[in-house]
Amino acid sequence: MKSISDKEVEYITIELDADGNFASGARNVTHSSGKSKFEGSMWRKQQIVYAKRRSGRGQKTREFDLPKNKTLAVDGSLLLLLRSFPFDQNREWKLFLIDFSQHSVSGTVRQAGVETIRVKAGEFECYRMEVIIHAFVFRPKITYWITKMEPHFMVKHRGKIGPFTKTYTTQLVSID
Numbered sequence: 001m002k003s004i005s006d007k008e009v010e011y012i013t014i015e016l017d018a019d020g021n022f023a024s025g026a027r028n029v030t031h032s033s034g035k036s037k038f039e040g041s042m043w044r045k046q047q048i049v050y051a052k053r054r055s056g057r058g059q060k061t062r063e064f065d066l067p068k069n070k071t072l073a074v075d076g077s078l079l080l081l082l083r084s085f086p087f088d089q090n091r092e093w094k095l096f097l098i099d100f101s102q103h104s105v106s107g108t109v110r111q112a113g114v115e116t117i118r119v120k121a122g123e124f125e126c127y128r129m130e131v132i133i134h135a136f137v138f139r140p141k142i143t144y145w146i147t148k149m150e151p152h153f154m155v156k157h158r159g160k161i162g163p164f165t166k167t168y169t170t171q172l173v174s175i176d
Contacts, residue, residue, distance in 0.1 A: 007032055012076040012100075020084045022077045027100040040100030042074050049074075051102045062102045070096040070106070078109075078131070082144060083152040087111055087127050095131070106134045117145045117155050119171040124148075124155045 009032070014025045024043040030036050039054045049064040049072065066072055071093045073081055078097070085093065088111070095107040112130045116123060126145035133140045142159035146152050157170040 008037065014074065014077045014080060016077070016080060020081070022072045022074050022081075025074050025077060025100075027075065038100075040102075042098065042100070044072065049098060051098060051100070053100065053102055060102070064096075064098055064104055067096050067106075070094045073097045073107075075099050079144075079154055082109070082129055082146050082154070085109065085111065085127075085129065085146075085152075087148070087152075097133070108132045108134070112143075114148065115145065119155055119173070121155070121172040121174050126155050127152075 008029055010027070010029045012025065012027045015023045017023045022042075022044055025041065027038070027040040028036065029038040037055070040052065042049060042051045044050075044066070047066045047068075049066055050061060051064065052059065052061045054060075071081065073095050074097070078095075081093075090111075092108055092110045095109060096104065097107055098104045109129060109131045111127050113128045115126055115128050117126045124145075125148045127148060129144040129146055131142040131144070133142070140160055143157070144154055145156040146154055153172075155172045158167060160167050
């Protein structure tokens with residue numbers, strides 16, 4: 001995944017194991033000058049996740065115990081995980097989410113319906129997936145529209161970056 005702004009370029013790389021579970025990932029944010037601003041990496045060894053972070057303030061590694069009966073999602077890996085969700089089975093996944101800043105939170109993902117979505121790339125029949133983040137008093141909801149047709153890719157996304165930020169929408173603009 002690559003995100004670009006006038007000031008920074010961000011790369012996120014996620015690797016999954018043969019069963020589709022998170023194995024490792026990396027994030028690199030570079031200033032337009034070419035200077036690295038932030039580097040982070042994570043890897044999983046059985047029920048422990050290691051997160052390493054390097055910034056201008058040095059390096060820090062942290063361990064997280066993966067709670068039993070929760071699915072691990074690391075930053076961009078949630079999009080990949082949603083592709084293997086058991087659609088049309090009235091199930092929920094309990095999530096344990098970790099970001100490259102070494103913060104963790106629990107969440108829940110469920111299928112909330114099926115909708116036809118029109119975006120710049122066309123019209124798609126999609127599963128409407130809701131992710132509820134369990135963050136102290138707040139319960140922000142992130143909505144993803146994932147195609148019913150395999151390989152189940154994201155067509156649209158709506159959510160917030162934080163509890164007091166504006167809602168933003170991301171949508172598919174083309175298919176190559």
